[in-house]
Amino acid sequence: MTNNDIADAMDNKINQMAKGITIVADSNIASLNDFFNHATLGQLSGQTVKIIPVAGRDIDAKLLSEVQPDILLIRSVTQVNEALLAENHSVQFVGSATIGTDHVDQDYLATRDITFANAAGCSKHSVAQYVLTAILTLRPNYWQQPVTLGIIGLGNIGSTLAQYANDLGWQVLGYDPLLPSSTINNASLEQVLSQSNAVSLHVPLTSEKVDSDAKGSDYPTRHLINAETLAMMPADNILINSARGPVVNENDLKNDIAHTGRQVVLDVFEHEPTVADSLLAKLTIATPHIAGYTLEGKLRGTQIIYDALCEKLAIIPAQSMSNLLPLNLFLWSELKANPDRLSKFYDIMQDDALLRSKISGENPDKQVNGADFDGLRRDYHLRREWQS
Numbered sequence: 001m002t003n004n005d006i007a008d009a010m011d012n013k014i015n016q017m018a019k020g021i022t023i024v025a026d027s028n029i030a031s032l033n034d035f036f037n038h039a040t041l042g043q044l045s046g047q048t049v050k051i052i053p054v055a056g057r058d059i060d061a062k063l064l065s066e067v068q069p070d071i072l073l074i075r076s077v078t079q080v081n082e083a084l085l086a087e088n089h090s091v092q093f094v095g096s097a098t099i100g101t102d103h104v105d106q107d108y109l110a111t112r113d114i115t116f117a118n119a120a121g122c123s124k125h126s127v128a129q130y131v132l133t134a135i136l137t138l139r140p141n142y143w144q145q146p147v148t149l150g151i152i153g154l155g156n157i158g159s160t161l162a163q164y165a166n167d168l169g170w171q172v173l174g175y176d177p178l179l180p181s182s183t184i185n186n187a188s189l190e191q192v193l194s195q196s197n198a199v200s201l202h203v204p205l206t207s208e209k210v211d212s213d214a215k216g217s218d219y220p221t222r223h224l225i226n227a228e229t230l231a232m233m234p235a236d237n238i239l240i241n242s243a244r245g246p247v248v249n250e251n252d253l254k255n256d257i258a259h260t261g262r263q264v265v266l267d268v269f270e271h272e273p274t275v276a277d278s279l280l281a282k283l284t285i286a287t288p289h290i291a292g293y294t295l296e297g298k299l300r301g302t303q304i305i306y307d308a309l310c311e312k313l314a315i316i317p318a319q320s321m322s323n324l325l326p327l328n329l330f331l332w333s334e335l336k337a338n339p340d341r342l343s344k345f346y347d348i349m350q351d352d353a354l355l356r357s358k359i360s361g362e363n364p365d366k367q368v369n370g371a372d373f374d375g376l377r378r379d380y381h382l383r384r385e386w387q388s
């Protein structure tokens with residue numbers, strides 16, 4: 001290294017320190033300010049930290065071009081792609097405090113050498129507990145009787161749900177063509193759909209491969225549940241979708257319910273954040289994409305992207321969600337011994353009623369509008385994850 005190189009490197013470092021770290025973040029990220037502040041990032045990296053909280057749907061190309069942040073922290077409602085970042089020259093790290101990544105064009109980020117992190121598995125217990133609550137609220141007799149639970153997608157959430165099901169003495173029929181067969185990955189899609197008492201979806205949203213497009217999947221999940229697959233399900237088989245809305249073809253679902261009277265539970269919707277009353281009125285339980293919204297599920301999401309950012313900045317994490325969690329008295333063992341306490345552990349019908357209370361407009365256009373749907377999520381009540 002020449003003296004000039006050393007001087008340039010020192011200049012760069014001084015410029016970087018003077019500029020500091022600017023973070024644009026979705027204001028719905030749990031405990032944003034506890035994790036991302038001067039003490040938890042700045043002191044350690046020797047830089048100042050400026051954090052700009054913005055509603056996720058308002059993070060747009062204009063804002064990122066004007067602010068030129070170094071770090072972008074999002075949840076699932078911000079689409080991250082070339083359109084968002086073309087006029088931004090500064091972002092080096094994108095963190096999504098979510099499990100799902102279908103809103104992020106990771107190939108584009110790689111072409112820009114932008115590091116990406118998501119929060120894999122952060123709410124796997126919360127979502128599994130949501131599914132159990134839905135089933136046991138609709139069929140309390142399932143606490144005591146043999147049940148076959150169908151699970152489509154056996155990653156973090158599906159396999160966690162299978163553990164709870166086994167713990168209840170239920171049989172699991174699982175389908176995941178991308179994993180090796182196992183005691184839970186033990187059936188074809190048709191067997192899962194035709195032989196279960198309830199079927200729960202836990203797949204990512206993926207599309208078909210087009211030509212040599214590497215982004216598509218050999219097992220696409222968009223409209224995986226459609227007229228043909230619904231026809232495989234006996235009428236008394238419950239369907240639960242807490243994965244992504246477009247995994248289910250909603251028009252086909254409405255027709256199916258009209259003919260079968262099937263009990264259907266949706267936490268996610270094809271045209272989210274808008275939900276048409278023509279669909280809502282046919283659902284047995286409907287909630288505003290909150291299956292993973294326990295305090296623990298959301299905080300773990302923040303913790304995982306904070307840790308990833310620390311790694312990127314080469315600093316040791318200085319914040320932990322354990323410092324932020326109040327005492328948790330919700331024990332799975334207690335609920336199993338006292339099934340009548342289910343609604344005290346999680347009152348899913350309250351979430352259902354709140355969503356239905358937001359229906360507005362005149363027939364035939366009655367719907368829950370996007371602002372109300374987002375508002376329910378922003379102001380979601382405190383819900384705790386049950387402890388093992």
Ligand SMILES: NC(=O)c1ccc[n+]([C@@H]2O[C@H](COP(=O)([O-])OP(=O)(O)OC[C@H]3O[C@@H](n4cnc5c(N)ncnc54)[C@H](O)[C@@H]3O)[C@@H](O)[C@H]2O)c1
Pocket residue numbers: 099100101120121123124127152153154155156157158175176177178179202203204205206217219220221224242243244267268289290291292293
């Ligand atoms: N409603 C909510 O609040 C909420 C919360 C968290 C996650 N999610 C959604 O749940 C999805 C699943 O989460 P996860 O943590 O289990 O993800 P994961 O990546 O750990 O597991 C997904 C599994 O689906 C499998 N899969 C892919 N295509 C499939 C197909 N065609 N058929 C069957 N299986 C297929 C994969 O092989 C993988 O094992 C996420 O991608 C996200 O979209 C929703």
Ligand SMILES: O=C(O)[C@H](O)[C@H](O)COP(=O)(O)O
Pocket residue numbers: 028075076077097098099100101123289292
């Ligand atoms: O993929 C996920 O983790 C969830 O769907 C996510 O928690 C949804 O919540 P949002 O990111 O929209 O706040």
